[in-house]
Amino acid sequence: MKTTIQCVMDQGAIDVNQIKDARMIKAFRKWTAGFTRQQHPTVIEVLLKSDQDNDVTGHCMPNLIYLAREKNKANPHHFKAGALNALIRVSAVITNAPIFLTLDCDMYSNDPKTPLRALCHFMNPNNDPKLAFVQFPQRFDNLNENDIYAGQQVVETRACTIGMDGLGGVFFMGTGGFFRRQALIEYPTEAHGLWKNRVNTEMLSR
Structure with a gap:
């Protein structure tokens, strides 16, 4: 697979004659010079x-x-x-869909019940019906023992996310968030x- 991808990158194009799937041919024909x-x-x-x-x-x-x-x-x-x-x-x-997840391509969830946990917040009748999103904190592996580069992002995950961004609002980290669609677009x-x-x-x- 690595060799195939590298060959395509070197050629700058994909030989559609070697592809039999009509959907793939249609997609790759858009890749022009x-x-x-x-x-x-x-x-x-x-x-x-x-x-x-x-x-x-x-x-x-x-x-x-x-x-x-x-x-x-x-x-x-x-x-x-x-x-x-x-x-x-x-x-x-x-x-x-009424709820959608925003996730960076280099992120993953280590808990398969994450969607269920998020939906529990949205469907809880005791929560604010205007609840816009539920965000899960980021955790990073292989950090320096003293975190000299601030890789744990303590301020963002432990302060700003609970509503202390200077305006009393909640700070979205850009990934790991379940959003209620209607809060952003009708x-x-x-x-x-x-x-x-x-x-x-x-x-x-x-």
């Missing part, structure tokens, strides 16, 4: 469909959709904030009735 990290069109690809793709035990896999927002050197893309904004809005039209009314198997097939076919 002008397609760069700083400038490229929007890419939306359905990698897994719950009504078609199964795991090795025969159980349905969850829908998996890849999104690369449009990049243009003439317009600022606002880094992670811009990426989250695009993902929230696109996913609202595709699935419109549900798109035009999406209702378009879903099939929790995926807006009309949107994906555009």
Whole structure:
């Protein structure tokens, strides 16, 4: 696999003649000479469909959709904030799930019950109905014994996250947060009735 990827990187292109999957051919044809990290069109690809793709035990896999927002050197893309904004809005039209998780690609949860623990907060009738998000603290391995580089981020995880950011608000760390969608964006009314198997097939076919 490493050799294959390195070969593609050296060539700067993928030989679609060696690919038999029509979906993959369609996706890779978008990778042209002008397609760069700083400038490229929007890419939306359905990698897994719950009504078609199964795991090795025969159980349905969850829908998996890849999104690369449009990049243009003439317009600022606002880094992670811009990426989250695009993902929230696109996913609202595709699935419109009421709760979603924001997680960096280099992060993972060491507790398989994390989603359940987060939902307990959202569904607790005694909690504020305006609860916007539930955030889990980050923990890092292989830190210096005295943490001379402040890798544990004590201030951020033990002070700011409990509402001491200077304005009395809660500081979001950028990862490890379950959000209530309606706290950030209203549900798109035009999406209702378009879903099939929790995926807006009309949107994906555009």
